[in-house]
Amino acid sequence: MKRLASVGRGGSGKTTFISLMAKYLIEKGETPLLLVDVDPDQNLAEMVGIDLKEEGKKTISELLLETFLERGGTTIGIPPSERIESQIWEKGLYEGDNFDLVAVGTKFIEGCYCLPDAALKKALEDLTKTYTHVLVDSPGGLEHLNRRITSEVDDIFDVIDPSQKSFKHVERAYRVAREVKINFKNFYVIAGYRVPAELEEEVENRIKLPYLGKVDYDKDVEDYVLSGKSLLKLPASSSAYKSVKKLMAKAGY
Ligand SMILES: Nc1ncnc2c1ncn2[C@@H]1O[C@H](COP(=O)(O)OP(=O)(O)O)[C@@H](O)[C@H]1O
Ligand SMILES: [Mg+2]
Secondary structure, three states: EEEEEEEEEOOOOOHHHHHHHHHHHHHHOOOEEEEOOOOOOOHHHOOOOOOOOOOOOOOHHHHHHHHHHHHOOOOOOOOOHHHHHHHHHHHHHHEEOOOEEEEOOOEEEOOOOOOHHHHHHHHHHHHHHHHOOEEEEOOOHHHHHHHOOOOOOEEEEEEEEEEEEHHHHHHHHHHHHHHHOEEEEEEEEEEEOOOOOHHHHHHHHHHHEEEEEOOOOOOOHHHEEEOOHHHHHHHOOOHHHHHHHHHHHHOOO
C-alpha cells in the first residue's frame, strides 16, 4: 500500500493529476483505491465522475457539524476522532467498484481545521489498510501540510506552473514538509500542463529535487472538466493521460 499526495499552487493541475493517477492505477488493476479530497473547494469527486450529494454522501465537515453542534454532542470520555469515525464510514464514504472517495469539505469553524483533521487522520490510519493505494488531493498552498492529515506519505508530487513563485513553492513545500515532520519517502516535481515544453530543461536544472517530467496539455481534459465528464473516461490516446502514465512508470508504479 502506498500513499500518494499532490501539492502545488492553485490551478497548477493537481486535481487533474490525481484523477489521472487514479485512472492509471485502476487500469493496472491496483485497486481498490481510496481517494481523499482535502481541498475545501472539492473538485476531485466531480473530476472522477461522482456527485457526492446525489450519492447521499456527506463531507467530514458536515458530519462533524451534525455530531457536535446540531446534536449538542457530548464528548465525555470519548475522543472526538473515534465518535465521528463510524459516521464517516457510514455516511461519508462513497464506495465504487474500483475506488472509494471521501471529502473533508469546508472548514469546520473558520480558521480551525483541527477537528476534521483529527477525525480524518484517525479514520484514515484505521481504514487505509484495506486499500491498495491512497491518493490525497490537496488544496493550493502549504497550510494543509501544517495540518498533517497525511503525516505518512510515500510519494509527494509537487505540480508546478511556469512562474517564479512556483520554483519558490517547491523549495518551501519541501522544507515545510520536513519541518512539520511529514514522513515522506519521495518528493517529486512535476511540470504542470501550463509549463511550456521548452522550459522543461530550466525546471530540471533549477530544481534540486527529482524531476519526473511534464503533464501535457490536452484539449479533452479541458472539455471533460467543463462538461463535468469523468476524467477516468479519457481515451487511451489522451496526451495528458499518456504523459501521466510515463511519469508514474518513472516513479516506480
Ligand atoms: N493536462 C491538462 N490539459 C489541459 N487542461 C488542463 C490540464 N490539467 C488541468 N487543466 C485545466 O486546468 C484547470 C485546473 O486544473 P486542476 O487540476 O483543477 O488544478 P488544481 O487542482 O491544481 O487547482 C482544469 O479545470 C482544467 O481545465
Ligand atoms: Mg484542485
